[in-house]
Amino acid sequence: xxxxxxxxxxxxxxxxxxxxxxxxxxxxxxxxxxxxxxxxxxxxxxxxxxxxxxxxxxxxxxxxxxxxxxxxxxxxxxxxxxxxxxxxxxxxxxxxxxxxxxxxxxxxxxxxxx
Amino acid sequence: xxxxxxxxxxxxxxxxxxxxxxxxxxxxxxxxxxxxxxxxxxxxxxxxxxxxxxxxxxxxxxxxxxxxxxxxxxxxxxxxxxxxxxxxxxxxxxxxxxxxxxxxxxxxxxxx
Numbered sequence: 001x002x003x004x005x006x007x008x009x010x011x012x013x014x015x016x017x018x019x020x021x022x023x024x025x026x027x028x029x030x031x032x033x034x035x036x037x038x039x040x041x042x043x044x045x046x047x048x049x050x051x052x053x054x055x056x057x058x059x060x061x062x063x064x065x066x067x068x069x070x071x072x073x074x075x076x077x078x079x080x081x082x083x084x085x086x087x088x089x090x091x092x093x094x095x096x097x098x099x100x101x102x103x104x105x106x107x108x109x110x111x112x113x114x
Numbered sequence: 115x116x117x118x119x120x121x122x123x124x125x126x127x128x129x130x131x132x133x134x135x136x137x138x139x140x141x142x143x144x145x146x147x148x149x150x151x152x153x154x155x156x157x158x159x160x161x162x163x164x165x166x167x168x169x170x171x172x173x174x175x176x177x178x179x180x181x182x183x184x185x186x187x188x189x190x191x192x193x194x195x196x197x198x199x200x201x202x203x204x205x206x207x208x209x210x211x212x213x214x215x216x217x218x219x220x221x222x223x224x225x226x
Contacts, residue, residue, distance in 0.1 A: 031212045040122070042202060042218035043158070050211065058213075090157055094212050101146065101212050105157030 002027040006091050006106040014114055019078040021109050023091030031094045032074040033103065034058075034066060036087040043090065049074055050096070081113045117141050120203055120217030129226055133190040137203035137217045140184065144215075146206040147179050149188045152219065153199045161201070162188060193224045 004025040013019050023032065034046040035058075045058030047066040055066050063085060065077045078085055088110050092103040120137045127133055135149075146165055150158035162177040164170045164186075170177045176189040186205075190197055203217040 033213075035216075040218060042120070043216040045213060048213065092157075096212055101206060101214075102160045102163070103212075103214060105159065107157050108155070 004091060004093055004104055004106040006089075006109050008109060009107065010110045010112075012112045012114065013081050015081060015083060017081050019081050019111065021076045021078075021089055021091075021111070023074045023076065023106060024072055025091075025093040025104070025106075026072065027093055027095070027104060028071060029093035029095045029104075030071065031096055031103075032068070033092040033094075034064070034074065034076045035090045035092065036060065036085075037090060037108075038087050046076065046089075047074075078111075081111075083113050085111065086113045087111060115140065116218075117215050118203060118205060118217040121220055122218055124221040124223060126223045126225060127193055129193060129195060129224055131193050131224070133193050133197070133222060133224075135188040135190075135201050135203075135220050135222070137186050138184055139186075139205060139215075141205075141207070141215075142181070142184065143207050144205040145208040147177070147186050148204040148206075148214070149175075149177055150202045150204055150216075151199045152202060158202055193222075195224050195226060198223045 033048040035043040049068040091106040094103045149162040151161045152158040167181045174191045178187040200219040202219040204214040
């Protein structure tokens, strides 16, 4: 069965370190998204991609970067982790043109920045 | 002001109750409306999808969109303990690519 996976599921890091969160989908979807979820804010879009080599900033992109070198993966990098980036991170994918625009979410990565 | 407003709850109801979950929005260009369900420590999953105004029913779930009032609702009939989750509304613009704008989510607990 097609799926979307994230790794690691939990991560503790220190302020100033570079961190990369992995996202891998086997749906063969062109669209991929990264969100963060915080109490009182819901899901906020960090970055998204509509295909290989395409990346776009979302509403909370400062301090984050992504690159898309193939269809299956969209890694999220925190260049210099800050305590404000402690959050739960979700990756999602969807296929354009299907009308429903269903986004399929991964299980999430819980990141703590000390 | 957020584009999409949703009461965070928590909402606690007895088993068998009818539950009403709501979102309001400010951007009249939203045309596609969704409800996602998120169980604790899991990713959200699509529950209902509607286009423009009207009602859509799927089993015990009914989604309602009132574009004139910029108001959407999700009704759950005969609620079950397994319905205990956070419910997030989401919306998409026509021509806005595949980006979704989410509400903050309402936490629902259905008690025995």
